Amino acid sequence: MSETPTLDEALESAAGATTLLVATDFDGVLAPFEKNPLEATPVPGTVDDLRALAALPGVHVAVVSGRDLETLRALTGIREDEPIVLIASHGAESSSEAVRSAMEAASVTAEDEERLAVLREDIRILLDDRHPQAGIEHKAAAVVVHTRGLDREVADAAIADARRVALEHPGVKVLKGKSVLELSVSHADKGSAVTAYGRDVGATARVYLGDDVTDEDAFMRMTRPEDVTVKVGSGSTAARHRIDDEEAAAKLLTQLVRLREAHAAGEVRGETSRPNG
Numbered sequence: 001m002s003e004t005p006t007l008d009e010a011l012e013s014a015a016g017a018t019t020l021l022v023a024t025d026f027d028g029v030l031a032p033f034e035k036n037p038l039e040a041t042p043v044p045g046t047v048d049d050l051r052a053l054a055a056l057p058g059v060h061v062a063v064v065s066g067r068d069l070e071t072l073r074a075l076t077g078i079r080e081d082e083p084i085v086l087i088a089s090h091g092a093e094s095s096s097e098a099v100r101s102a103m104e105a106a107s108v109t110a111e112d113e114e115r116l117a118v119l120r121e122d123i124r125i126l127l128d129d130r131h132p133q134a135g136i137e138h139k140a141a142a143v144v145v146h147t148r149g150l151d152r153e154v155a156d157a158a159i160a161d162a163r164r165v166a167l168e169h170p171g172v173k174v175l176k177g178k179s180v181l182e183l184s185v186s187h188a189d190k191g192s193a194v195t196a197y198g199r200d201v202g203a204t205a206r207v208y209l210g211d212d213v214t215d216e217d218a219f220m221r222m223t224r225p226e227d228v229t230v231k232v233g234s235g236s237t238a239a240r241h242r243i244d245d246e247e248a249a250a251k252l253l254t255q256l257v258r259l260r261e262a263h264a265a266g267e268v269r270g271e272t273s274r275p276n277g
């Protein structure tokens with residue numbers, strides 16, 4: 001293998017790890033963007049590939065998202081009794097007890113909820129009065145202003161005004177995503193949450209796919225030689241690898257299933273596994 005492995009080489013190596021964590025973002029990775037956030041649908045086959053990975057020995061799977069837990073469960077169709085962990089609200093919510101416990105210090109307090117209620121109302125008034133074309137999304141720990149599909153000037157004005165409103169609310173974190181401005185009272189981040197899950201399962205290699213600025217927290221925390229960080233789409237990134245789009249992400253997951261199945265079959269036949277675990 002060359003000093004800087006190609007993505008194929010890195011995946012081949014990670015697939016042979018004793019304990020592999022596969023974690024993926026939702027919007028812009030598993031699911032292409034839609035104007036209506038509730039219409040985002042995973043690329044066909046991707047959730048089944050996650051299920052196939054989770055069924056293989058020594059593989060742990062997580063979907064990591066800015067969505068809240070209830071919405072993420074509904075959009076992925078991943079049931080509570082399935083062995084796939086959901087990490088939602090950028091790490092503030094999770095189906096994993098270990099992740100919840102690790103993120104306790106960042107959990108939303110009663111005071112945060114009061115702050116969020118006032119903020120929701122101020123954002124609603126702003127959009128009603130000045131930006132009726134912008135959309136609003138309410139999440140457990142955040143309110144989100146949506147501008148997908150709007151003219152650039154209209155979108156920029158809505159985002160700038162929402163930022164100004166946020167400044168009037170101390171303790172509110174502002175996250176600029178793709179055609180969204182998220183105003184959150186949670187101080188969790190995807191990097192802390194997903195690495196907590198990796199520690200809990202004893203991952204010896206971690207694969208993470210993400211497309212947005214909030215995924216950079218995960219990319220920056222996954223810097224062991226065995227880690228495979230993959231940025232989906234354009235934009236600056238701390239990830240080691242890049243692929244084009246959600247279709248390429250779907251192919252990568254299928255490739256990972258095949259590679260891990262091959263390693264598992266090799267072990268059953270008594271072949272020596274790769275020495276990276």
Ligand SMILES: O=P(O)(O)OC[C@H]1O[C@H](O[C@H]2O[C@H](CO)[C@@H](O)[C@H](O)[C@H]2O)[C@H](O)[C@@H](O)[C@@H]1O
Pocket residue numbers: 025026027028032033034035036037038040064065066067137139144146147148177178179180182212214
């Ligand atoms: O962490 P993610 O899973 O990537 O979630 C980030 C945000 O995704 C959603 O917004 C994005 O997808 C929408 C549906 O396709 C699209 O309309 C919007 O323009 C995108 O930014 C979601 O609505 C946000 O709450 C998430 O934080």
